[in-house]
Amino acid sequence: MLPIGWVQSTRKEPLDDDWDTVQASVTLDAARFSPDALAGLSEFSHVDVVYLFDRVDSASVQTRARHPRGNTAWPEVGIFAQRAKGRPNRIGVTTCRLLEVDGLTLRLEGLDAIDNTPVLDIKPYMVEFAPRGPLLQPAWSHELMAGYWSQ
Template structure:
């Protein structure tokens, strides 16, 4: 039996992107608005010294009944191999959790402006972490050709 955990949103994405399209995520600057009932501006203190953050969010628009638990062809592309959900970054994943490294554009009080966030408007944000060099891969990153093709127009 699976254990259950409860998490709460720390804030929400504010973006002109209202639909989860698969490409051109870099074309928009989004912001993360903290829940001011939980946090004040001190929660963002020092974040402006970093150039990137990792944003952890919930794919809340994905119906739990649509979650993928096995293998599928990424984006339904017949030219790409069937690949397990844990070898993809698809949004219809168990627990519906997304994670993206974004460039910090500005920090303004309880609002963080970022570039490269692939989440739509009103998406619940679960956490924000600064990206530190010591936590990045310490060697070459290997990936299959289909993954490079998929990412060609993503940003």
């Protein structure tokens, strides 16, 4: 896979919390795309951004159960039961508010990727792809996310 673009972010280090304070955008690769690749996207309020955790050392990739964030108060759960960056294929995905489309650049709110992260894909968020029926989530995951988006 080739990146379609890169993240520009005020966050330079992959810290776990306070992502609401981060200003971010994604700019597509001008050698491969023209602004018409984004035609119609501004009619959507949100986009899913798929990106690569490119600075995660392959030696730190997790394939087994572990305590999220090393917190032994939380249960050991498999890598596929958490959203950690040390994933087998190091792929991240986040639903972001789309604030503006300007040429090849998307200005976003809620993108939890650091500066210069390669972007693999952008998809418009559609309600019809949202979960259907009730959602279920364990208590420890709510504790983990308590400071992720808010200050």
